[in-house]
Amino acid sequence: MAELEAGATKGPQRPRPLSPHLQIYKMSLTFVMSGFHRVTGFVLYFGILLLAWWLIAAASGPNAYANFEWFMGSLIGRLMLLGYTWGLIHHSLGGIRHLIWDTSRGLEHAERELLALATIVGSISLTLVVWVIGYLAMGGPR
Numbered sequence: 001m002a003e004l005e006a007g008a009t010k011g012p013q014r015p016r017p018l019s020p021h022l023q024i025y026k027m028s029l030t031f032v033m034s035g036f037h038r039v040t041g042f043v044l045y046f047g048i049l050l051l052a053w054w055l056i057a058a059a060s061g062p063n064a065y066a067n068f069e070w071f072m073g074s075l076i077g078r079l080m081l082l083g084y085t086w087g088l089i090h091h092s093l094g095g096i097r098h099l100i101w102d103t104s105r106g107l108e109h110a111e112r113e114l115l116a117l118a119t120i121v122g123s124i125s126l127t128l129v130v131w132v133i134g135y136l137a138m139g140g141p142r
Contacts (some may be wrong), residue, residue: 037094043087050084074087085130090123 050072057068071077097115102108106115 022104028113030112033116037091040087040091040094043083044091046085047080047087050080082127082131086123086127089126089130090119093119093122093126098107116141 054068055071057064072081097106097119100115106112
């Protein structure tokens, strides 16, 4: 026991096995979608800060809310809201895709690719629909 604590090793040293790396995998749509799912999770994490800012500004009074409203009306604010909207919808559709897989459906190669493509097309389409409805509900251009 004292020998092991002093830095001696037990048995001969063997080279550690290498795990598969990105060069080994064939780039497929489901592979890319796995990365997007992680990225949208990250986007949602920081998008909650926008929601918290909105609630705090609303509770803090008209001046704080006016500052929030000004920022969200700027180009950067609108791009952040667009990204948050897309991230929320895309992550939700990715969750539905995983739920379908949990029922042992859609696991064949062609079905996996179709579900991945449906997630991309669906998230972009639904984001545009939400923004058009929001634009029309706000009364058009200001």
